[in-house]
Amino acid sequence: MIVIMQPRADENKIKAVVNRLDKAGFQIHLSQGVEQTIIGAIGDKTRMGDLALEAMQGVERIVPILQPYKLASRAFKEQDTIIQIDDITIGGEQIHIMAGPCAVESREQLFEAADIVKAAGATLLRGGAFKPRTSPYAFQGLEEQGLKYLAEARERTGLKIVTEVMDANTLPMVAEYADILQIGTRNMQNFFLLREVAKMDKPVLLKRGSSATIEEWLMAAEYIMAGGNYNVILCERGIRTYENYTRNTLDLSAIPVVKHLSHLPVIVDPSHALGKWKFVPPMAAAAVTAGADGLLIEVHPNPSEALCDGPQSLTPENFQALMKDLGKIADAVGRRMG
Template identity: 65%
Template sequence: MVIVMNPTATAEQIKRVIGRVHNVGLRTHIVEGEFRTIIGIIGDKKTIMSLAVEALEGVEKAVPISSSYKLVSRDFHPQSSVVDVDGVKIGGGALVVMGGPCAVESREQLLEAAEIVKAGGAQFLRGGAYKPRTSPYAFQGLEEEGLVYLAEAKAATGLKIVTEVTDANAVDLVANYADMLQIGARNMQNFHLLRAVGRSSKPVLLKRGLSATIEEWLHAAEYIVNEGNYNVVLCERGIRTYEEYTRNTLDLSAVGALKHLSHLPVIVDPSHGTGKWHLVRPMSMAAVAAGADGLMIEVHPNPAEALSDGPQSLNPKNYMSLMNDVYKLSEFLKTQSE
């Protein structure tokens, strides 16, 4: 349930309502809107329904939430959220781009990639220091050494760092280097890890699971937000279907669906979504047109020599061309909506 307070509700009236909720053993999540305060209530349904909060002064109405994911639903938070990652805002209307190699392979490779990503106008450098791979014989990443290189690349370029954390015990370590913690597709339902990043102060990028429904994805986000971390961004990266030509099937309808169901920002990863570099441009353009708040694009100085995901990585020339096009499209769409 959400309690919508009157625009004229006083601080004392809001405090009284919150106290009433806490007194019966329920938890609250407060959203301070521009004109009014919304109080989300979490706990036993019967206890919630017995509160009769609409009789309290300052309450405009109480609205039941039918979905089982409460905190990430638009019913709870009608306004679209903006996630601030150390000054870079995701969801604020401007297109945000995260670019870089799938894996941190060496200091030289990463610094070269970072300079390319920066020159194209992206705000984030992506790169995996820990790589959960399908095969145990595939390159698994440089681990903390890779994190050190990411920090060095940030110092050299000013790019924010987003990188994957794969283990709950490593959250604090990765958070020491990264500006944003990524939960990869294979870990979308690793609930222990979701709770751990939910207790972190760092924003979280939550990728969709390999075969996850939108509802399962939102429930995963709920695990994070329920721990107190509201700074969650959803990333559509394709799902497994019967199609074999592409690596995955990029579900761009998820962008519109999530915008309807949830207040969280949504970005799209066309690199993993297709697995083919020549499909990254058209799917990036389509994602921007569909209303995505950002893109995550794999970029490598020399994709032919990449240790991971070379066939879906853009070379510097193709990356520069794409960035020119997506920013032009984004600006055009903004003028049309004004």
């Protein structure tokens, strides 16, 4: 880290900072310019946060040099992480499509959706049994019954199951049925929950918080990895900006940036980002072009009857057309559909 002292900070203040860094085991380089003194400190980056240097007298600001995450960084592990779920590999050459309804509404609805997405080429089935709705008056999910339907749909189609876990108490139940545990955007910094999923032996799909920087997102992954679970899949799902024609702004540049900073696989959820089904296909294709390892897409047998997020769900026909287009894009970028 680099400590930038205020212009004209006196000797005593500089010494106090140097002493604290020295006691904490940092190696120190002092640059005393005419206008300002700069202190370079090299050492254990994970201790930096607790030093409170910015509260010391004469300190103007601190510039961290190293990233605050370690296990999630490309520097720690150079090769791409590839996550294996039976015969499915996420993060390698293949691109996997996780599709299905926003919420599990009934056995019939889920089976119909599962058959459709399977036939069109998806390899995983998405569907929420617990729904984190912004209104307390909206449909909140079928809970365990929904999970059972998901397991039956897996039995029926062979599709793996991705479903959201919302708190520590229901985690064991969800983990019993799911193949991938999804952490929703609102829980990206629910550190209690992150610590619990870290103890499970199931891969975790970690959605980016709607106002999380890429660094904070990687720090959330670090929480899970530091707890022992290295199988983290990052999912970009749009960030909040002033633009309000789309629900959020899909930050596709996060894909190459994360791949530069980290070894973890990255997938994209264009449905939640955009909020309008019409814009999902071009953005899904663009995500694959930008390097996404997979997509999370909402498909509903009949979007206008959906209990949740109908406006952003693709019809079966639109999903089939998209899958064909994705095949061409995958070819063009030298990958293949999973």
